[in-house]
Amino acid sequence: MAKRKAGTEYTAGWYDWESRQVCFSYWKNGERMQHSFNTKWYFFLRREDAEIVACRKFDGLCDEVEEAGPYIKLFLPYYDERREVFIEWLRSKGVEPLEADVHPVDRYMFDSEIKISTNPKILYYDIETDARKGGWEDVGRHRLLSIAYAGRGEKVRCLIADDSDDKGEKDLLNRFFNVIEKYDTLVAWNGAAYDEVVLRARAKHYKLYPRWNTINFLDLMQLFKKYYGRDESGSGVRISFSLENIAKTVLGKGKVKDIAVHRLIDVFNFEPDKLIEYNKRDVEIMQELDEKLGYTEAQTALAHLCNRFLCDRSSKSGYLVDGFVLKHAAKSQTAHFRTKNYNEGQEEERGIEGAFVMDPIIGLHEQVCDLDFSSLYPSIMIAWNVSPEKKIVGEADQLEDYAIAANKAKFSNMTSGSFPTIVKTALDARSHWKKEAARLEKEGQENSVEHRIAKNRSDAWKVLANSMYGMLSSPFARYYDPDCGEAITITGKTIIQKVIKLAGDYGIKVVYGDTDSVFIKSSKDQAIEFAGLAEKYLDEWVKECGALPGLIKLKLDAEFLRIFFTAKKRYAGKKATGKWDVRGLELVRSDGCKYAREFQRKMVEYVLEAAHPNAEGAKEIVMKWADELDEGKVDAEFLLLAQSLSRSIESYKVETLHVRIAKELMAKGKEVYVGMKIPYIVVGKEGARLKAVHIDDYDGKYDANQYWTGKVFPPVQRILEAVLPIPNFEWKSFLKYLNRNKKQANLFGRKKNDGKADPKESGE
DNA sequence: GAATTCTTTTACACAG
DNA sequence: CTGTGTAAAAGA
Numbered sequence: 001m002a003k004r005k006a007g008t009e010y011t012a013g014w015y016d017w018e019s020r021q022v023c024f025s026y027w028k029n030g031e032r033m034q035h036s037f038n039t040k041w042y043f044f045l046r047r048e049d050a051e052i053v054a055c056r057k058f059d060g061l062c063d064e065v066e067e068a069g070p071y072i073k074l075f076l077p078y079y080d081e082r083r084e085v086f087i088e089w090l091r092s093k094g095v096e097p098l099e100a101d102v103h104p105v106d107r108y109m110f111d112s113e114i115k116i117s118t119n120p121k122i123l124y125y126d127i128e129t130d131a132r133k134g135g136w137e138d139v140g141r142h143r144l145l146s147i148a149y150a151g152r153g154e155k156v157r158c159l160i161a162d163d164s165d166d167k168g169e170k171d172l173l174n175r176f177f178n179v180i181e182k183y184d185t186l187v188a189w190n191g192a193a194y195d196e197v198v199l200r201a202r203a204k205h206y207k208l209y210p211r212w213n214t215i216n217f218l219d220l221m222q223l224f225k226k227y228y229g230r231d232e233s234g235s236g237v238r239i240s241f242s243l244e245n246i247a248k249t250v251l252g253k254g255k256v257k258d259i260a261v262h263r264l265i266d267v268f269n270f271e272p273d274k275l276i277e278y279n280k281r282d283v284e285i286m287q288e289l290d291e292k293l294g295y296t297e298a299q300t301a302l303a304h305l306c307n308r309f310l311c312d313r314s315s316k317s318g319y320l321v322d323g324f325v326l327k328h329a330a331k332s333q334t335a336h337f338r339t340k341n342y343n344e345g346q347e348e349e350r351g352i353e354g355a356f357v358m359d360p361i362i363g364l365h366e367q368v369c370d371l372d373f374s375s376l377y378p379s380i381m382i383a384w385n386v387s388p389e390k391k392i393v394g395e396a397d398q399l400e401d402y403a404i405a406a407n408k409a410k411f412s413n414m415t416s417g418s419f420p421t422i423v424k425t426a427l428d429a430r431s432h433w434k435k436e437a438a439r440l441e442k443e444g445q446e447n448s449v450e451h452r453i454a455k456n457r458s459d460a461w462k463v464l465a466n467s468m469y470g471m472l473s474s475p476f477a478r479y480y481d482p483d484c485g486e487a488i489t490i491t492g493k494t495i496i497q498k499v500i501k502l503a504g505d506y507g508i509k510v511v512y513g514d515t516d517s518v519f520i521k522s523s524k525d526q527a528i529e530f531a532g533l534a535e536k537y538l539d540e541w542v543k544e545c546g547a548l549p550g551l552i553k554l555k556l557d558a559e560f561l562r563i564f565f566t567a568k569k570r571y572a573g574k575k576a577t578g579k580w581d582v583r584g585l586e587l588v589r590s591d592g593c594k595y596a597r598e599f600q601r602k603m604v605e606y607v608l609e610a611a612h613p614n615a616e617g618a619k620e621i622v623m624k625w626a627d628e629l630d631e632g633k634v635d636a637e638f639l640l641l642a643q644s645l646s647r648s649i650e651s652y653k654v655e656t657l658h659v660r661i662a663k664e665l666m667a668k669g670k671e672v673y674v675g676m677k678i679p680y681i682v683v684g685k686e687g688a689r690l691k692a693v694h695i696d697d698y699d700g701k702y703d704a705n706q707y708w709t710g711k712v713f714p715p716v717q718r719i720l721e722a723v724l725p726i727p728n729f730e731w732k733s734f735l736k737y738l739n740r741n742k743k744q745a746n747l748f749g750r751k752k753n754d755g756k757a758d759p760k761e762s763g764e
Numbered sequence: 765g766a767a768t769t770c771t772t773t774t775a776c777a778c779a780g
Numbered sequence: 781c782t783g784t785g786t787a788a789a790a791g792a
Contacts, residue, residue: 103765317768354770355792470768477768485769515792569772569791584773584790591788643788654777654786689777710775
């Protein structure tokens with residue numbers, strides 16, 4: 001057994017079946033080293049439960065028992081099939097085993113001072129294959145042709161097989177395995193579904209056994225999907241997650257693929273230089289993309305603070321929070337949590353009630369301020385000491401000090417619970433790094449490495465703070481406790497409703513509110529003053545609840561010169577800074593077509609920017625866009641529709657357009673996978689159903705009418721109906737605007753045509 | 765070695 | 781033509 005040196009930073013961890021040790025990898029003078037530790041696995045029981053079952057020697061399985069505060073530890077071998085039986089037996093006795101699913105490597109890390117590297121060595125890589133065998137069903141049979149790779153900031157290199165036979169491929173693999181020896185995390189685009197799968201399968205095929213244990217895999221596409229949030233420019237880039245498309249839209253790369261994927265073998269045979277160039281290019285794009293977006297760096301910070309190595313699993317909230325909470329629990333011995341059990345879904349798990357969303361006052365408003373509660377849910381958690389182990393079940397002890405939440409749940413207040421403690425740690429750390437980032441910005445170091453680190457750490461702590469509520473509310477989570485979850489949401493509901501009511505009492509008009517934000521019609525100064533009053537007023541109530549005052553903070557988030565609402569969660573406004581804030585409108589959604597988005601953007605611009613937006617001006621815009629669509633010359637790019645195939649094709653109950661297109665793709669033997677965007681164009685109607693074709697089968701003839709009535713006009717219509725004071729039926733008549741050319745010559749029936757709003761054609 | 769939540773709008777398919 | 785269920789994608 002090795003001795004750990006203080007300060008050693010580990011890069012990977014695993015369990016060795018033969019020696020029954022937990023092992024960790026680290027670097028020393030550029031050499032990969034390994035420490036192995038003997039360890040005894042255990043889980044917890046509540047002390048009172050232990051007495052009930054008196055199970056100290058279950059068939060000789062548990063060889064040791066140790067007391068740990070209000071818990072006892074039961075030691076037994078993790079990799080023994082009798083473990084499961086034992087756990088079931090405990091449950092049958094009404095005893096809840098705690099943390100009995102925690103992996104030995106994790107357990108060791110939580111109990112010891114194992115440090116995880118803050119700076120894992122990242123290798124971006126991409127493989128090119130001959131995909132003629134196996135198809136998309138069995139990608140493990142795709143033959144490797146070349147592999148391009150580069151570390152962060154390094155020049156991209158490319159290995160190519162000498163021949164497209166077994167020998168060539170095996171040799172290629174061996175060469176690549178020598179490369180990866182020097183890195184910790186391998187990053188590929190869609191790697192979890194493709195590159196990693198192929199790599200492992202091909203290695204197995206040739207009975208090659210690189211040290212997979214020391215290597216972590218990370219899929220950059222998954223990170224992109226998760227973190228590339230709202231598209232500020234509203235360009236709706238997410239039509240396809242292919243690296244090609246993302247590079248085009250995020251990095252502005254113009255180059256189009258000039259190699260068909262199914263012909264890669266020909267390129268390999270006849271133009272190997274081209275294959276190499278092509279292969280390298282994807283790695284360059286990944287490097288550039290990651291440099292710009294900083295996702296792996298941010299993920300490294302988050303994983304690190306949750307005691308996790310940088311890999312795919314470290315982007316799952318449940319896994320991250322486990323890393324933080326269980327380490328905290330092991331140190332403080334304050335609370336241990338239930339065993340996760342994936343197969344028992346039939347327990348009486350209930351959904352929890354969520355937040356309050358106010359009906360907006362539909363229409364256009366001037367001079368509106370948005371007040372936000374900062375970190376509302378984390379703040380409630382701290383103020384009310386919401387934590388599973390602090391919940392008072394049954395009658396509260398007379399002497400016990402407790403806070404009562406809006407759902408009537410009571411939380412003992414004597415000492416701080418594990419969840420509030422962690423959330424407070426997270427919020428404090430976040431505020432520290434946020435200040436640090438602000439300081440660096442002030443000193444003009446906005447683009448420095450230090451600034452990026454500060455920003456990443458600030459974001460990481462924020463993610464952790466916000467994840468804690470989800471962990472109480474998910475039936476799958478170890479920390480699931482709906483009373484705790486609802487203590488937070490319903491208290492939040494009460495708080496926002498109190499503020500809305502208070503505003504009314506002060507004669508301030510509230511135009512909208514959602515969860516933690518309130519939009520009031522007021523000047524900036526008045527809004528700030530009101531926020532201060534509201535905080536004081538709320539604190540009085542917080543104290544009445546027995547909770548901790550001073551934590552619920554209401555701050556001015558934005559001042560809008562103009563803002564309009566069309567529905568709940570749908571609005572657009574122009575801030576005092578001149579910037580727009582568009583939420584929920586089709587403009588910021590990826591499931592419509594670009595033509596509709598651009599049209600809506602035009603109308604939003606008119607409503608937010610024109611000196612006096614009015615119906616006549618709006619009509620001009622509408623007719624211009626209708627006519628252009630009707631001429632039949634709009635590019636495919638603007639008409640392309642796409643939705644994600646969110647699950648397996650068989651599980652769909654309704655055959656929506658994109659499902660139908662996906663089925664056709666499959667029938668043709670093309671690649672179709674879960675999560676894929678299916679791009680198509682509407683070309684007509686078949687009975688009641690819409691008729692659409694895959695973008696590749698599109699011949700340039702779209703159905704203008706279907707686009708106008710179904711996709712293009714309605715998003716604009718909703719804005720017009722909300723903000724322009726003319727009767728609805730008149731805007732509705734525009735839905736049939738295209739038909740006017742054929743049958744409704746004088747649809748608008750305007751007697752006095754002032755000549756401004758003239759349709760291009762006469763209309764017969 | 766699976767999984768953060770609820771709330772909301774909108775569009776299409778399908779049935780009557 | 782209308783009502784209902786399913787699905788996607790958003791807000792927070």
